[in-house]
Amino acid sequence: MKLITCLAPILRLSVPLLFVALSIFFAATAPGFLSTGNLLSVLVNNFVLLGICATSMTLAVAAGGIDLSVGTALDIASLSFVALLNAGAGFAIASLGALLTAALVGVFNAVLIAGLGISPFLATLGTLFIGTSMQQLLSSGGQPIYIADQARPGLSNISLFGLPFPLFWVAGVALVYGVLLARARLGRELLATGQQPVFAHYTGLPIRRLTATVSIACSAAVGLAGILLSSSVNGYVPLSGNGFLIQAIGAVFIGTTFSRQGRASVANTLLGVLFLNLIGNGLLLIGWNFYWQQVATGALIFGVLIVSFGGRKLHGFSAKP
Amino acid sequence: MHTLPPPFKQRIALLFLRRGAPLAFLLILAVFALTAPNFLSIGNLANVFAQSAILGVLAFGLTIVIIGGGSNVVTGGLDLSLASNLGLCAAVYASLNNAGYGATTSIAATVLTGMAVGAVNGAVVVWLGLPPLLATLASLNLINGLELVLTENTVLPTSSVLLDLLSGGNWLGVPALAWIFTGTGLLLALLLQHSRFGLRLYAVGEYAEAARAAGIPVRSYVFFSYILSGICGALAAFLSAAWFSGSTTGSGELLLSVVAIAFLGVVFSPRVLPSITGTIFATLLVGFLMNGFQLLNISSFWVNGIQGALILLVVAASSMLRASK
Numbered sequence: 001m002k003l004i005t006c007l008a009p010i011l012r013l014s015v016p017l018l019f020v021a022l023s024i025f026f027a028a029t030a031p032g033f034l035s036t037g038n039l040l041s042v043l044v045n046n047f048v049l050l051g052i053c054a055t056s057m058t059l060a061v062a063a064g065g066i067d068l069s070v071g072t073a074l075d076i077a078s079l080s081f082v083a084l085l086n087a088g089a090g091f092a093i094a095s096l097g098a099l100l101t102a103a104l105v106g107v108f109n110a111v112l113i114a115g116l117g118i119s120p121f122l123a124t125l126g127t128l129f130i131g132t133s134m135q136q137l138l139s140s141g142g143q144p145i146y147i148a149d150q151a152r153p154g155l156s157n158i159s160l161f162g163l164p165f166p167l168f169w170v171a172g173v174a175l176v177y178g179v180l181l182a183r184a185r186l187g188r189e190l191l192a193t194g195q196q197p198v199f200a201h202y203t204g205l206p207i208r209r210l211t212a213t214v215s216i217a218c219s220a221a222v223g224l225a226g227i228l229l230s231s232s233v234n235g236y237v238p239l240s241g242n243g244f245l246i247q248a249i250g251a252v253f254i255g256t257t258f259s260r261q262g263r264a265s266v267a268n269t270l271l272g273v274l275f276l277n278l279i280g281n282g283l284l285l286i287g288w289n290f291y292w293q294q295v296a297t298g299a300l301i302f303g304v305l306i307v308s309f310g311g312r313k314l315h316g317f318s319a320k321p
Numbered sequence: 322m323h324t325l326p327p328p329f330k331q332r333i334a335l336l337f338l339r340r341g342a343p344l345a346f347l348l349i350l351a352v353f354a355l356t357a358p359n360f361l362s363i364g365n366l367a368n369v370f371a372q373s374a375i376l377g378v379l380a381f382g383l384t385i386v387i388i389g390g391g392s393n394v395v396t397g398g399l400d401l402s403l404a405s406n407l408g409l410c411a412a413v414y415a416s417l418n419n420a421g422y423g424a425t426t427s428i429a430a431t432v433l434t435g436m437a438v439g440a441v442n443g444a445v446v447v448w449l450g451l452p453p454l455l456a457t458l459a460s461l462n463l464i465n466g467l468e469l470v471l472t473e474n475t476v477l478p479t480s481s482v483l484l485d486l487l488s489g490g491n492w493l494g495v496p497a498l499a500w501i502f503t504g505t506g507l508l509l510a511l512l513l514q515h516s517r518f519g520l521r522l523y524a525v526g527e528y529a530e531a532a533r534a535a536g537i538p539v540r541s542y543v544f545f546s547y548i549l550s551g552i553c554g555a556l557a558a559f560l561s562a563a564w565f566s567g568s569t570t571g572s573g574e575l576l577l578s579v580v581a582i583a584f585l586g587v588v589f590s591p592r593v594l595p596s597i598t599g600t601i602f603a604t605l606l607v608g609f610l611m612n613g614f615q616l617l618n619i620s621s622f623w624v625n626g627i628q629g630a631l632i633l634l635v636v637a638a639s640s641m642l643r644a645s646k
Contacts, residue, residue, distance in 0.1 A: 066454075116637040121454075122584060123636075125577065129629025136622035246458060253455055291473060294466030302445075302459040309451045 014307050015257045018300075019275055026282030033285050044164045046277040049074075051170040052225040053244040054251040054269045055177050056218040061252050062181055062264040063214045064194030065113070065120030069105060070248060071241030072131030073219040077102035077226030079138065082145050082236040091153050095227050102223025105131070106216035114212040132239060139238040146235035153231045166228050170270075173221050178266035190214060191263065250301050251276055257308035276301075341638065342588040346606055353609065357616035363494060365612065370499035373608035375560045376578055377502050379403050380600045381509050382553025383583040387595045388513060389546030390446075390453055391526040392587065398526065398546065401457040404579055405464040406438045406554030408572035411561050412468045415477035415568040424481060432555045438464060439551020443544040465573060478567035487563035498560055502604075505556065510597040522546060523594070581632050582607055588635045606631075 026033045053070050060067040081098035089097070105127065112123035136142060147153075158165040181187035193200040193210050201207060225244075230236055254275055255268035279300060283293040353360045382403050390398015413434045417427035438460065445456045471477075490497030513519035524532040525542045533539050562568060585606065586599035611624050 112633060112637075116633075117641075118633060118636045122632060125580060126629040126633035126636075128577065129581065129632070130626045131629075133622055133624070133626025133629065136625070137620065141622060246462065249455075249458060250462070291466065291469035294469050295463065296466070298459070298463030298466045302463050305451055305455060305459050306445060306449055309445075309449050 015254070015304050018304070019271075022282065023278060026278070026285065030282055030285035033282055038281070038285070040164070042277050042281045043167060046280065047273060048166045048170050049225045049229055050244055050247055050251065050277070051270055051273050052173050052228075053222055053241075053248040054255075054273050055170075055174050055266050056221045057248040057252045058255070058264050058266050058269040059177055059181065059190070059214050060120065060218050061249075061256075062187075062194050063190045063211060064197055065211065065214065066124065066249070067109070067215070067218050068121065068124040068245060069109060069127040069131060070218065070222045071239075071243070071245045072128050073102045073105040073222040074226040074229065074241030074244065075135055075236075075239060076105055076131060077223035078230040078236045078241070079135065079145070079238075081227050081230045082147055085147050085153070086145075098227050098230075099220055099223040102226060103216055103220040106219030109215040109219065110212035113215060114208040120211075120215075128242075135238045139236075142238045144235050144237045147230070152234050166232075169224055169228060173224060174266050174270055177217070177221065181264075181266055186210075186213070195263075247276060254301065254304055257304060262308075340591075342635065343602070346589075346602060349606065349613070350609060353613035353616070357613050360613060360616055365616075367495045367499050369605065369608045369612045370502055371496040372498075372612070373604045374498040374502035375407075375557050375564060376575060376582060376607070377601065377604035378505055378553050378557040378560060379407060379575060379579045380582040380586070380604055381505060381597060382550035382557075383579055384586060384595050384597055384600045385509070385513065385522075385546050385553070386453070386550045387526070387583060388519075389522045389526050389543050391529070392595055396452060398543070399453040399457060399580075400442060400547065400550045401454065401576060401580075402438060402442060402461040402464055403550060403554050403557075404576035405461045405468065405573045406435055406551060407557045407561055407575065408568070408570075409438065409464045409468045409471070410435045410555045410558030411568035411572065412471040412477060414558060414562055415479040416471055418479045418481050419477065424483060427481075428483065428559075431558060432552065435551040435553075435555025435558065436548055437551070438554065439548040440544075442551070443547030446547065447540045447544045461573070461576075468572075472568060472570065474570055476565075476567055476569055479562065480566060483559065484563040484566070487559060488566070498564070501556075501560060505553075506597060506601045510601070513597050527594075578607070578628065581628050585632060585635055588638065 032038050053074065056070055057067055077098040080101040081094050084094035084097045085091070109120075109124055109127055112118045112126065113120050116123075118126075139145060181190065189200070189205050189210055192203070193205060193207055197207070222241075226241070229240065251272035252264055252269050254272035255270075256262050256264050258268040258271055259265060276297065279297055280293060283296055284290075288296065359365050383400055386398040386400045388398070392398075410431050414427055414431040417430055422430075442453075442457050442460055445451045445460075446453050449456075487497050487501070490500075492500060513522065521532065521537050522542055524535070525537060525539050529539050532542075561572065582603045583595065583600055585603035586601075587593055587595050589599035589602040590596045607624075607628060610627060611621065614621060614624060
């Protein structure tokens with residue numbers, strides 16, 4: 001029993017420790033892992049889009065749901081961004097249009113979840129399917145649509161204070177949603193709904209309104225990722241958003257292992273995203289082939305989950321008298 | 322406490338909701354039968370059964386897990402790794418078969434691979450208390466990676482007596498895949514809906530506390546449901562390897578359809594519970610939709626959307642039904 005009491009905190013710390021250990025390992029073995037160029041490229045190329053998607057997902061998970069349609073919202077925002085630019089609209093109008101269409105996906109989810117009482121998993125699964133069909137029909141089966149040469153926004157080349165511009169977008173989204181979730185009244189209410197839905201209901205929290213807000217906020221933010229993706233590949237590639245879905249869910253839950261209560265928070269999610277990115281990048285630099293990278297990342301996520309849940313279980317047992 | 326019988330209007334609504342799914346199924350069949358040429362020919366119907374086999378067997382696996390874990394999507398049973406399990410098993414079978422191992426060895430190793438995936442999922446869900454959604458999402462990643470290592474993201478063509486039998490076999494004018502789908506479905510329906518094991522599994526999924534109090538080894542039952550799901554993954558792998566003459570890439574894309582079918586199946590049961598018979602109907606519904614669209618020359622891009630709309634419709638209806646109970 002003594003052993004278990006000692007073991008539990010160690011297990012809880014194991015994920016951050018693993019994070020640090022892996023970073024040191026890569027820094028020692030992979031040439032250039034710690035160079036500014038490499039770290040910056042990880043941030044711009046891998047961190048930004050997943051970071052925005054995962055931040056949105058954090059909100060959904062914190063409220064006790066999940067959003068499987070983040071990829072759909074991203075794609076649809078990307079599509080309308082490209083379509084508006086090609087129709088001659090300016091960058092500002094096109095961005096606004098993209099955000100609005102992304103938010104529309106959220107409104108659709110909100111109607112399903114808050115209005116019709118469908119569970120978030122199934123509701124957003126349905127949205128994902130409908131979105132897939134829509135994109136296939138609009139892009140004649142998955143043909144990319146490119147932005148006309150004169151309309152290209154060239155966002156990725158802009159830098160501000162020496163940092164690439166897209167980084168400020170993630171920072172902005174993370175700051176707003178992070179503060180909202182951790183400090184604002186709305187965030188408290190969301191967490192309460194997520195963790196104790198029955199109590200939240202009897203306390204008189206407006207649960208329907210809360211879930212609707214989360215759905216819309218989630219999709220709208222992902223619209224930003226859609227704009228960034230379109231501007232970096234100069235076009236719209238159908239169904240490219242779904243690649244972020246599973247990683248975003250993974251990042252959120254890896255993030256919860258950093259928290260003592262196992263709660264979702266934006267800062268921890270972003271650490272989770274960074275964890276995934278750095279492992280991928282480190283394995284690439286030490287020359288593992290792409291397929292083994294997948295195995296290693298998969299095994300690591302699996303290991304992290306096992307350790308963290310196993311640890312929490314041990315902790316639970318040891319806390320009993 | 323005595324509850325009043327529901328008013329007449331509500332009873333009609335209830336009846337409609339309960340029988341609505343089979344009615345809709347028949348309606349869709351009727352529409353296709355009237356509009357699509359050859360839709361009702363034996364050849365075409367058998368074709369639909371054969372084409373539904375892969376998705377159907379995977380959906381059986383998911384249904385079993387949902388029965389054993391309860392139908393709450395987040396805390397209940399869920400196996401997101403099924404489609405990737407198919408991919409890995411097909412890759413294992415194709416590699417072993419191509420490497421010259423005997424039929425028994427390759428088949429056994431493939432089934433064992435599927436079972437091993439199920440065992441890992443079951444173990445972390447049952448003994449470590451990971452939410453199934455998360456556990457199987459993580460194993461999905463891992464399995465995808467293993468499949469990539471085996472196949473290097475290419476198609477591994479392979480052929481064997483078994484695969485020839487599955488793809489070319491024909492009995493009474495009905496292709497072998499259709500027989501396998503129907504046979505597996507009936508067998509599992511018998512096991513889950515008409516045996517002691519099945520009844521207990523339902524008890525475990527619906528009310529674990531009561532099942533435990535009644536002396537059912539809840540954990541073993543849930544664990545076993547994941548093993549069964551893994552076996553379904555391996556079985557589907559043989560069907561897929563027969564259909565595509567080898568292992569294919571991107572089998573993970575089947576996942577969402579499988580989830581959709583398993584949850585669609587829920588409304589085909591009068592008690593709005595997951596069941597194998599319900600899943601059979603749901604699989605066939607999706608199969609007939611695709612087939613009818615093909616015959617009518619409607620773009621197959623519509624199929625996903627209609628599937629999505631169907632899930633939403635079905636789930637909204639069933640949650641309304643639950644609320645009015």
